[in-house]
Amino acid sequence: MMNKISSITIIGYGSQAKTWASNLSDSGLNVRIALRSNSPSINLATNHGFQVLCFDDEEYSNDIHKSELIAILTPDHTHLEILNKVKGCISKDALIVFAHGFSVKKENLPSKFPFLNFGLLAPKAIASEMRELYIKREKFPGAISPEYCQNQQSSEEKLTELSKSLGMSPPSKVTFEEETVCDLFSEQSLLCSLLPYGIRYAFEALRQKNIHSEMAFNECLYESKLIIQTIEKLGFKKFFEIISPNALYGGQKAYASKEFQSLKSLFSRLIDDISNRKFFEEVDKTDFNKLRNNVIDDWSNSEINQAWERFHQQSREQSNEALDNKKA
Numbered sequence: 001m002m003n004k005i006s007s008i009t010i011i012g013y014g015s016q017a018k019t020w021a022s023n024l025s026d027s028g029l030n031v032r033i034a035l036r037s038n039s040p041s042i043n044l045a046t047n048h049g050f051q052v053l054c055f056d057d058e059e060y061s062n063d064i065h066k067s068e069l070i071a072i073l074t075p076d077h078t079h080l081e082i083l084n085k086v087k088g089c090i091s092k093d094a095l096i097v098f099a100h101g102f103s104v105k106k107e108n109l110p111s112k113f114p115f116l117n118f119g120l121l122a123p124k125a126i127a128s129e130m131r132e133l134y135i136k137r138e139k140f141p142g143a144i145s146p147e148y149c150q151n152q153q154s155s156e157e158k159l160t161e162l163s164k165s166l167g168m169s170p171p172s173k174v175t176f177e178e179e180t181v182c183d184l185f186s187e188q189s190l191l192c193s194l195l196p197y198g199i200r201y202a203f204e205a206l207r208q209k210n211i212h213s214e215m216a217f218n219e220c221l222y223e224s225k226l227i228i229q230t231i232e233k234l235g236f237k238k239f240f241e242i243i244s245p246n247a248l249y250g251g252q253k254a255y256a257s258k259e260f261q262s263l264k265s266l267f268s269r270l271i272d273d274i275s276n277r278k279f280f281e282e283v284d285k286t287d288f289n290k291l292r293n294n295v296i297d298d299w300s301n302s303e304i305n306q307a308w309e310r311f312h313q314q315s316r317e318q319s320n321e322a323l324d325n326k327k328a
C-alpha cells in the first residue's frame with residue numbers, strides 16, 4: 001500500500017533543486033523551497049511560484065517541523081553544515097532525502113544524527129536533461145535507498161512514489177555505499193575524463209596531421225554521440241555486428257594495445273581510492289575554485305572548444321536565416 005506524499009520542502013534552489021521543484025510541482029506536489037536569508041535565489045524561486053522559507057526565520061523552524069519530506073539539494077560539501085543548522089527543527093518522523101550518497105558516506109551522517117531518517121533518491125541524469133525528459137514524458141534512470149530510516153518499508157514506498165513524481169523509471173534499490181562508489185567511479189573513469197579528454201586527444205591528433213577542423217570535430221564529437229546512442233539502442237553485440245570491417249579491425253587494434261590495456265590498472269586504482277576513502281581525503285585538501293578556474297582556462301584555450309563555439313555560432317545563424325526566409 002503506497003503512502004500518499006503531498007508536499008516536500010527542498011533545501012536549495014540550484015541545478016537539481018530547480019528541476020525537482022518543477023517536476024514535482026507539475027506532478028501535483030506542494031513544493032516549498034528553503035534558502036539562506038541572504039540567498040540570491042529567493043526572488044527567482046518566488047517568481048517561479050514557490051513558497052520560500054528562510055533558514056534563519058523563526059517561521060522557518062515552525063514550518064520545517066511540519067515537513068514530512070525534506071530534500072537537501074545543495075552541494076555535497078554543505079550538507080553537514082546545513083543539517084547542523086536545521087537539526088533542531090526537523091521532526092523525528094521526517095524523511096530527509098539526498099540526491100547522491102556522498103555526504104552521508106563521507107561524513108558518516110547517520111552516526112552524527114542518529115535520530116534522523118536519511119533516504120536516497122539518486123537520479124542518474126543531469127538536472128537539465130531530467131526537466132527536458134519530464135516535459136517530453138520520457139523517463140530517466142535512478143536509484144533509491146531507505147537504508148538509514150527507522151521504518152524502511154514506509155520510507156521505501158515514499159522514495160518510490162517520489163521517484164515516479166520526479167519522472168524516473170522504476171528505480172534500482174541500492175545501498176548508499178553502492179551509489180556513492182558507482183557515481184564517483186563513473187565520473188572518474190568515463191564521464192568526466194575518458195569521454196571529454198578522449199574526444200579532445202583524438203581531435204588534436206587529427207589536427208596535428210592538418211586535417212580540416214570541421215571534419216575532425218564531426219568525426220570526434222558528433223560521431224561519438226551517435227555511437228553512444230546506437231550502442232544504447234541496439235546493444236553492444238549488435239553494434240560490433242554492424243560496424244564496418246575496417247572499424248572492427250581498427251578498434252580491436254587500439255583495444256589490444258598495451259596503452260589501452262593499462263586503463264584496467266588505472267580503473268582498479270581509482271575504485272580502490274574511493275573504497276578506502278583516500279579520495280575523500282583528497283577532496284578535503286582540494287581548492288575547488290582554483291581547480292575549476294584552471295580547468296576552464298585550459299578548455300577555453302583548447303582548439304576543440306573554439307571549434308565547438310564556431311560551429312554552434314554558424315548553426316545558430318543558419319537557423320535564424322532559415323526562420324527569416326520562412327517568414328519572408
Ligand SMILES: NC(=O)c1ccc[n+]([C@@H]2O[C@H](COP(=O)([O-])OP(=O)(O)OC[C@H]3O[C@@H](n4cnc5c(N)ncnc54)[C@H](OP(=O)(O)O)[C@@H]3O)[C@@H](O)[C@H]2O)c1
Pocket residue numbers: 012013014015016017035036038039040041042072073074075076078081082098099100123125126127128
Ligand atoms: N547537478 C546535477 O545534475 C546532479 C546530478 C545528480 C545528483 N546531484 C546531486 O544533487 C545535489 C545538488 O547538486 P546541484 O548540482 O544541484 O547543486 P548546486 O546547483 O550547486 O546547488 C546550489 C544551491 O545550493 C545552495 N547552497 C550552496 N551552498 C550553501 C550553503 N552553504 N548553505 C545553504 N545553501 C547553500 C545555493 O544557495 P543560493 O541560492 O543561496 O546560492 C543554491 O541554491 C548534490 O547532492 C549532487 O551530488 C546533482
